[in-house]
Amino acid sequence: MSFQKLDELGHRLEALEHALAILGADEATHMAVGGGDKRAEAMGTLAGMYHRQATAPEIADWLAAAESEALSEEQSAAIVEFRRHYTNLTCLPAEFVERQTNTRMRCEQLWRDLRAKNDWAGFLPALEGVIALAREEAAMRADVLGVGLYDAMIEQHDPGNRMADISPVFAELKSFLKDFVGEALAVQEERLAKRRLKPLSGVYSIDKQRELGLAMMAAVGFDLSHGSLSISHHPFCGGVPSDVRITTRYKTTEFLSSLMGVLHETGHALYEQNLPKQWAHWPVGKARGMAVHESQSLFVEKQLGRNPAFWQWALPIVEKHLGEAWTMDDIIPHVHRVERGLIRVDADEVTYPLHVILRYELEQDLIEGRLEATQLPEAWDAKMREYLGLSTIDNPADGPMQDVHWAGGAFGYFPSYTLGAMMAAQQWSALTKSHPQADEDIARGDFTAINNWRRQNIWSQGSRWSTPELLLRATGEKLNADHFINHLRTRYGAA
Amino acid sequence: MSFQKLDELGHRLEALEHALAILGADEATHMAVGGGDKRAEAMGTLAGMYHRQATAPEIADWLAAAESEALSEEQSAAIVEFRRHYTNLTCLPAEFVERQTNTRMRCEQLWRDLRAKNDWAGFLPALEGVIALAREEAAMRADVLGVGLYDAMIEQHDPGNRMADISPVFAELKSFLKDFVGEALAVQEERLAKRRLKPLSGVYSIDKQRELGLAMMAAVGFDLSHGSLSISHHPFCGGVPSDVRITTRYKTTEFLSSLMGVLHETGHALYEQNLPKQWAHWPVGKARGMAVHESQSLFVEKQLGRNPAFWQWALPIVEKHLGEAWTMDDIIPHVHRVERGLIRVDADEVTYPLHVILRYELEQDLIEGRLEATQLPEAWDAKMREYLGLSTIDNPADGPMQDVHWAGGAFGYFPSYTLGAMMAAQQWSALTKSHPQADEDIARGDFTAINNWRRQNIWSQGSRWSTPELLLRATGEKLNADHFINHLRTRYGAA
Incomplete structure (x- = not known):
């Protein structure tokens, strides 16, 4: 039964989310100051595992099959959200996500430094890079979701x-x-x-x-x-x-x-x-x-x-x-x-x-x-x-x-x-x-x-x-x- | 190059070890008392991911290939330990490991309760179960490692x-x-x-x-x-x-x-x-x-x-x-x-x-x-x-x-x-x-x-x-x- 496969996937993803959530909270509260590099490396790798498992191509087949299985009301509700997550996670190419992540992280780091210096001119090129990719992202998401450009971005949060x-x-x-x-x-x-x-x-x-x-x-x-x-x-x-x-x-x-x-x-x-x-x-x-x-x-x-x-x-x-x-x-x-x-x-x-x-x-x-x-x-x-x-x-x-x-x-x-x-x-x-x-x-x-x-x-x-x-x-x-x-x-x- | 594959595997396993180590320390120090069930579930699932990734059959091929690659001295030393780990992790069938884990966990839980009550008779059957499986384990490990039964157990620690x-x-x-x-x-x-x-x-x-x-x-x-x-x-x-x-x-x-x-x-x-x-x-x-x-x-x-x-x-x-x-x-x-x-x-x-x-x-x-x-x-x-x-x-x-x-x-x-x-x-x-x-x-x-x-x-x-x-x-x-x-x-x- 395909729903069962999605259910098991849910347990695996929950375990990775658990680790990421506790490691994240720990980092801000109890981590030793020198532990940051290895923590970032570990969390990056775990996030990659999460993404790979959550976007596996076979999930599309499980979803399609599960949608035609006889499901309880709550299982049906679960499938709707499983599909929404899967669509949102898979509608951007992996190569794009990686490029965007790097661009954002560089811009955030720059922001930390340059905001303190009130240096807009120095910050501008990095922000322009992030905006260019956000426009690309909005276009790809809007296309898949069938909504407007900015609506596609709101949809990720609400x-x-x-x-x-x-x-x-x-x-x-x-x-x-x-x-x-x-x-x-x-x-x-x-x-x-x-x-x-x-x-x-x-x-x-x-x-x-x-x-x-x-x-x-x-x-x-x-x-x-x-x-x-x-x-x-x-x-x-x-x-x-x-x-x-x-x-x-x-x-x-x-x-x-x-x-x-x-x-x-x-x-x-x-x-x-x-x-x-x-x-x-x-x-x-x-x-x-x-x-x-x-x-x-x-x-x-x-x-x-x-x-x-x-x-x-x-x-x-x-x-x-x-x-x-x-x-x-x-x-x-x-x-x-x-x-x-x-x-x-x-x-x-x-x-x-x-x-x-x-x-x-x-x-x-x-x-x-x-x-x-x-x-x-x-x-x-x-x-x-x-x-x-x-x-x-x-x-x-x-x-x-x-x-x-x-x-x-x-x-x-x-x-x-x-x-x-x-x-x-x-x-x-x-x-x-x-x-x-x-x-x-x-x-x-x-x-x-x-x-x-x-x-x-x-x-x-x-x-x-x-x-x-x-x-x-x-x-x-x-x-x-x-x-x-x-x-x-x-x-x-x-x- | 096969060494590269082992190196990448090492990074993935290190991330999972990092999560398990911090989650384990957190459990004993900062976890809310009611968080234990979900923590156990998450750590069990992550340990399973670790085991599955560390025992994948293709690793045997990578090891064999890497052993005949031109490696630096430290890479050669790394391969020796990679192989030792892989052998120790794979020499017991997955079905056996699962049965043994359950038997041990039940016996440990019983121990916590019955030691306080000084109830040897109640504890004995569970301990006998653990010993029977430890003997099986020793036999399987001794066979693969080519050492004596108890030596095969010592080898896991030292x-x-x-x-x-x-x-x-x-x-x-x-x-x-x-x-x-x-x-x-x-x-x-x-x-x-x-x-x-x-x-x-x-x-x-x-x-x-x-x-x-x-x-x-x-x-x-x-x-x-x-x-x-x-x-x-x-x-x-x-x-x-x-x-x-x-x-x-x-x-x-x-x-x-x-x-x-x-x-x-x-x-x-x-x-x-x-x-x-x-x-x-x-x-x-x-x-x-x-x-x-x-x-x-x-x-x-x-x-x-x-x-x-x-x-x-x-x-x-x-x-x-x-x-x-x-x-x-x-x-x-x-x-x-x-x-x-x-x-x-x-x-x-x-x-x-x-x-x-x-x-x-x-x-x-x-x-x-x-x-x-x-x-x-x-x-x-x-x-x-x-x-x-x-x-x-x-x-x-x-x-x-x-x-x-x-x-x-x-x-x-x-x-x-x-x-x-x-x-x-x-x-x-x-x-x-x-x-x-x-x-x-x-x-x-x-x-x-x-x-x-x-x-x-x-x-x-x-x-x-x-x-x-x-x-x-x-x-x-x-x-x-x-x-x-x-x-x-x-x-x-x-x-």
């Missing part, structure tokens, strides 16, 4: 998402935010005029902050018998569903940014820990994609963690661990701080989408050939001035050189961040419709009903549905900007 | 070692120790009568003990940029040569046992860190075998770490980290403590060899069919009474159920421990012949010349030579008991 659906929603959000950022800043200024921002600074040992983080993780549902918290330079959620590795970094002078980071990664971790275990070795058992994943991290960080109800419950826990008796009036202005800035990763939830929409618009033009890399500094600056009133023209390091994504060839990824924020708001809205006392739950630190809703509607579904279908089934609505806009208005707007 | 060479040396050592244990105990008693043993107990935080351990590791040559120290339930040395993971366990009431454990594992680690890097992906680039490995750990633990000169240097460092000003008269009686006991892993360097020789004698009889598992409790007890004057007849948990080795089918492994101790003494003797001021070096904490000798004679040689040949080349002598006996006499004997 299966089923299409520009035709996203662009109008982003347009509405952009038009709202271009005014609303000013409103939110004015509201904030008015409040701060009445009551000055009280710094949360002090001395908070890493041990105490770690205990606080673990307590919060456990409270919001993280299963500490299937995961752990470590330290790394850049926070991440890695590992495998049976052993999810999340990380943070600490400053001993300030606790809030680390704690919010822990909550964000905990959101990713809850998704991984609660994926359907019986499908763990099938593609359909994996998380749906980047936008849904980000919706889960932002749900915990923004919908729960920046909800004032959360702090009613959390402040005594903070006090217990750090010995500081903050009041709601002390903490909320920090949790809801809004600021116009140049840097996406430092942005708050009000300004963040503008950073993303800027990139979404520019990368479409790049992929579809309407914009060249040489024109990026001006194009970036024009949008930055229009959306946030800031200029980057003399500062490409904080303009088009700001993120590693393009250097690494990850076009079509950026929209996931804001789609995730919108989907989180839409999920919260649906959840509170069926469970209106969610805020009271949070204020008591009871996340049971909230997590049950998420488990049933998101986590347990794995990759059963396309990104838009998963959202529709969970919330009863297609993706739209209403819930996120309402969320921002309520939290940040004038009364 | 290539080139043969009973004909070991047994006379063990016989001499046994005959010496049967009297000498009493002498050493009498000497100790006399000394303790003059000066009571001063307990080294106190409160030593894990953090401080860890810092002390790291300082000692670095001082004796551990490269902290290519390795690390963690905590695990059972101390071990794992990981890969570019990132050696050693572990210890701590009691906060006592520091010496943990520190000696760290020194022991550091000895293993120095060997791994200093193997020839250019051969890392060839079998010839790996450590020679268990006896040589143990000679390296015991060299650091016993020849260096229990040398009084070592403590002249180490006591101020201990004081710096733990705040305790012990004198030489305080510490040496602990470092040189001798005690007749039932348990091998708790034994000192005087009594330890008798534990090993007992097992060496019994396992020959088991493998060669002169002894059955049912007879083990009596046979064990008889030798225990003869060698150490202790009885285990009512206590099989501390008799033949004491170690996991037999449950796990690892026959031929036990001699490595005492061969390692003898080889360490023989190396120390050769080293001090060419470098008579070694004791003064140690008393100053200068391990440069000592490590240079070891790097040149042992570490850099990888698996270039058989176990006895490596020792002969390093020390100018065949394995013999003289140096170890002299070492024990000097350290523990009557003046």
